[in-house]
Amino acid sequence: MQLVINTYGSYLQKNGDCFKVKTDEKVFEISCKKIGSILISTAAYITTDAIKMAVENNIDIVFMDEHGDPYGRVWHSRLGSTTLIRRRQLEIAEADEGFNLALDWVQTKFRNQLELLKRLRQTRPHKSAEITSYIDKIENVGNGLHRLAGTLSDNRGSIMGLEGSCGRIYFEALSSLMPDRFQFKGRSRNPAKDEFNALLNYSYGVLYSKVEKACIVAGLDPYVGFIHTDHYNKKSMVFDLIENYRIWGDETVINLFASRKVKGEQFDAIPNGFTLNKDGKAVLLTAFNEFLDESIRYRGRNIKRDNIIQFDCHRIANQLIGDQDEAGG
Secondary structure: OEEEEOOOOEEEEEEOOEEEEEOOOOEEEEEHHHOOEEEEOOOEEEOHHHHHHHHHOOOEEEEEOOOOOEEEEEOOOOOOOOOHHHHHHHHHOOOHHHHHHHHHHHHHHHHHHHHHHHHHHHHOHHHHHHHHHHHHHHHHHHHHHHHOOOOHHHHHHHHHHHHHHHHHHHHHHHHHHOOHHHOOOOOOOOOEOOHHHHHHHHHHHHHHHHHHHHHHHHOOOOOOOOOOOOOOOOOHHHHHHHHHOHHHHHHHHHHHHHOOOOOHHHEEEEOOEEEEOHHHHHHHHHHHHHHHOOEEEEOOEEEEHHHHHHHHHHHHHHHHOOOHHHHOO
């Protein structure tokens, strides 16, 4: 589970083999054996003993800003696996293998978006024709991926262009399904220009931290990506891999609106946009963690969504070093 520190002035310390959290309202303890990560999204205090216990138990401590972007983490300094994996990442970047991996990830993203729209169409028959129109548009744009050939260098711009076009259609479709009060004009980041994007940005921030951790544990280099090219301090591999899982944030946010759990008072107005306040973060994180804790059928096994990211990163790492039995697991 994830321990979320979301109350201003919270105090996190070690007590035996438990983390002890103090706020003005309550005090509680939780065993370190039950914690997978600690998310700190507000000003808080943490003792070095608590940090040491987290490091010793492979618990990462993630610090998030007001928009939900991770700006730092505490994690042990050991490599998750052999350095051969990182060498192979560099070797295949411009080979067929890297191109095929990149295409697979983008195709998965498109497929996830289409499947979600089809599920939404089933529960909204009065919007069926409108949603079908958006589905057809995304399928037409996505077909452009099948016409690409060559290297990643040759096609990187085309891949990202197709991804952007599908994204605009997809989010236009989602906006059309929102209550009039919460409809929005496309994606916006830091700051979000509307409530939908404020929720979405924060859910993506949680996913960024999970993908980065999964890369480290599997021995993948978070900074060596394929689609997102190398830039100073840019975690390109994290940006590549998260495309497979953004749909979980999308679905969680849509469900919050559909169940009327989103209220205007859960947001604070800031210059040029909105940010989630404490109540908004609590509503989102509760729903998102419940969603991630659900078990689904994936690659022939029942597995919690929250464990799929790590499962996939190990599979990719094994594929890179030629362990095909593990890669196909």
